[in-house]
Amino acid sequence: ADELVIEGSGNAGMSILFGNSSEGGIYFSTDGDNNIGSIVYDGTSHYMQFTAGAQTCMRVTDNDANDPQALFATGKYSKPSISFINDPNSGFWSGNSDDIYIGVGGAGKVVLNANTLRPYTDNSIDLGATTERWKNIYTTDLQLSNEGSGGNEVDGTEGTWTIQEG
Secondary structure (H helix, E strand, C coil), rough: CCCCCCCCCCCCCCCCCCCCCEEEEEEEECCCCCCCCCEECCCCCCCEEEEEEEEEEEEEECCCCCEEEEEEECCCCCEECCCEEEEEEEEECCCCCCEEEEEEEEEEEEEEEECEECCCCCCCCCCCCCCCCCCCCCCCEEECCCCCCCCCCCCCCCCCCEEEEC
């Protein structure tokens, strides 16, 4: 497994030199599959791309030297594109344009977009708990609804209410 060894008593390294409009990369293959993984730098678009299983997993770009970005594959609730080694089915993904999703345990939990922060599934999660409460909620009007829930615990009724200052 040591066909190529770069060693030194101090700093050591390897350079891949290529033309400005070209790309340089390291490609991984097995006996039957070509290019199943790679680390490639694109000199035209100025990004480094990481692939695994022939799928783009991450791209690091520096088109504007002041605003570099790390871009990730879209992902989904059961396999978020940003997750954790010891918890790979919990994390963040982007399912639609301008939406950010949070999943836990392989299930979608929260959606954030330009207009709302909402549950992934209706009537599925709580905001706070009996022992971990939010300190204050600052809002204009407060819209409350238990419609479609089967009714409240007091008298079983459903309805919609608005609380306004005044």
